[in-house]
Amino acid sequence: IAAGAAAGAGVDLLVGGLTLGAAAIAGAIAGGALQTARSYGNRLLGKLKGQRELTVDDSVLRLLALRQKQLVQALDLRGHAALESIQLATPEDKSWREGKLPQALDKARAHPQWSSLNPGKRQEQAERQEQIEILAQDL
Structure with a gap:
């Protein structure tokens, strides 16, 4: 999330603040979505391959x-x-x-x-x- 927000803030700085922070927010959302996709994407891919994830109490x-x-x-x-x-x-x-x-x-x-x-x-x-x-x- 932080990396996405930092990238968005960089875009904000490049355009001189004309986006009013929208790029930083969009970057944070994109970063969070990517992080979630990595976590759940691997689990979903494992299910498609027939793998099961076991957890211990x-x-x-x-x-x-x-x-x-x-x-x-x-x-x-x-x-x-x-x-x-x-x-x-x-x-x-x-x-x-x-x-x-x-x-x-x-x-x-x-x-x-x-x-x-x-x-x-x-x-x-x-x-x-x-x-x-x-x-x-x-x-």
Whole structure:
């Protein structure tokens, strides 16, 4: 949206303000429409190809995060030659059970192409790596 508004404002400046800001508004609308078309266009194209988009509920993400955290802690304490199985107790950490998910997970949800399960995965993106580091610090 901002890029479209900036382009429209540039047109306004080029014509000396004769459009009275109409170009900026039109640019913002065009930018918003393009952003929406990209998001929903990919979903629609996927449906036409027979692909389905799956999402995970917040409670499932919370449980996975807590279990992952417990597993990492258990493996840190486990000896190399340990023979017994790992026992995980009920998590005591209530911060992940209630409230909103971390912002890094919300951003990851908005970018399904970041998943390693997708054939067209884009795991080398700097923004993805940044969100991984932020989430690792939260855990």
